[in-house]
Structures are given as structure tokens and as C-alpha cells.
Amino acid sequence: MQLSPHFSLAEFIASATAAAQNIDNRPDVAQIAAMKRLCVHVLEPLRAHFAKPIRITSGFRSPRLCLAVGSSTDSQHARGEAADLEIPGIDNVTVATFIRDRLPFDQLILENHVRGIPDSGWIHVSYRDGRLRKDVLTYARRTYFKGLLP
Numbered sequence: 001m002q003l004s005p006h007f008s009l010a011e012f013i014a015s016a017t018a019a020a021q022n023i024d025n026r027p028d029v030a031q032i033a034a035m036k037r038l039c040v041h042v043l044e045p046l047r048a049h050f051a052k053p054i055r056i057t058s059g060f061r062s063p064r065l066c067l068a069v070g071s072s073t074d075s076q077h078a079r080g081e082a083a084d085l086e087i088p089g090i091d092n093v094t095v096a097t098f099i100r101d102r103l104p105f106d107q108l109i110l111e112n113h114v115r116g117i118p119d120s121g122w123i124h125v126s127y128r129d130g131r132l133r134k135d136v137l138t139y140a141r142r143t144y145f146k147g148l149l150p
């Protein structure tokens, strides 16, 4: 099933942890609708701008999968509103800066990026209709900081 022209449901629900621990990671209709909105409003424009495939490292996570990977069950991943991603060949700071400046989103987090190592870490981005806070954070050394690379 396609969520949008370049993104499939399969890549959003794939999880090595879910497979290894036999955790049900199937989304419901509302969660699928949320993933489609994230794809249409954020991921497709991002892919079009850089003209390169985006790798989704973590998309949807059921509450049980959230617990298994140590994330909150309140995570936007559990609603289908968030994805962790990178674009192979493009610096994560460049990608995050483009999202911050040019795309609609609710929350953007540059996670575990190490300055001077362009492909280190990954990008978390979320989208929710009616809540586009444009909250921008960097997560490093187990701490959240306001903005990108403050």
C-alpha cells in the first residue's frame, strides 16, 4: 500500500525490534491517515527538493513497540504523525535547515548529530493537522536544546 507516490506503508511499519520480539505494529485507519498527511505535506516536498530517496529509519510505532524501544507511548510515532529519516548523501544539518525554513511541520528534532560528521544522527519530523507548532530542537548527550545546533 502506498501512502503517497514515493512512500509505502511497509517502510513506515518496518521494525527490526518488532520482528525480533513478535510485536504487532499494524496501524489503524486514523494512524494511516496521519502518515499520509506527513508524507504529502513534508516528505514528498522534501524528496522533491533534494531529488533523492529518503530513508525512513523509524516511522509508525505501536504503543508496545514504543515501550520495547524505550520511547514514550505518547510519542507522535504512535499516532502516525512522525518519522525519523535521513537522506543518504545529504548532510543532516542541511536537510533539517531546509525543513525548518521551508516546510510545514509540528516538531523537528536533529537527533544525535555530531558536529563535523555530516551523516551522523538522524532527523525526527512530525506533522499534525491543526497543530503546526514549528518547534525546533536538537537532541544530543541525552538533552534537548532549543533550535538547530545551538
Ligand SMILES: [Zn+2]
Binding pocket: 058, 077, 082, 083, 084, 124, 125
Ligand atoms: Zn522520532
